[in-house]
Amino acid sequence: MSRLLFWLALAVLVVFAIRAKIQAARARADRANGADGANRANGAGRTPLESSEAMTSCAHCGLYFPVSEAVRADGLDYCCPAHVRLPAP
Ligand SMILES: [Zn+2]
Known part of the structure; x- marks a missing residue:
């Protein structure tokens, strides 16, 4: 039983680690092109000259x-x- 719990905990840890990696990569991508893209999308806020x-x-x-x-x-x-x-x- 304890072995099963160990593997279950390990699987949960791996899933959370992968999720964190994906969120970090997504946040990095948003920061890279998000400022321009978001401003173009809503047509307001900073101009590209101010954000880059x-x-x-x-x-x-x-x-x-x-x-x-x-x-x-x-x-x-x-x-x-x-x-x-x-x-x-
Ligand atoms: Zn140089």
Whole structure:
């Protein structure tokens, strides 16, 4: 009997773990495109410019990141101060 309860408890734990994973993934997906999608759906609220930020790429490594985090030098955007000092590949 106790063995049955053990397996039942294990099954319940697995189901809850999978549910939590699915909800986390869904929440992440909603955050990724939900702000724009929700605003477009109800036609109100923030504009896309307010809810998303312009991206730029590093002149050295090509990494894309928000403009607000850019390190600017000589009219170019870099991801970090270390890449400012390195030559473009
Ligand atoms: Zn870089």
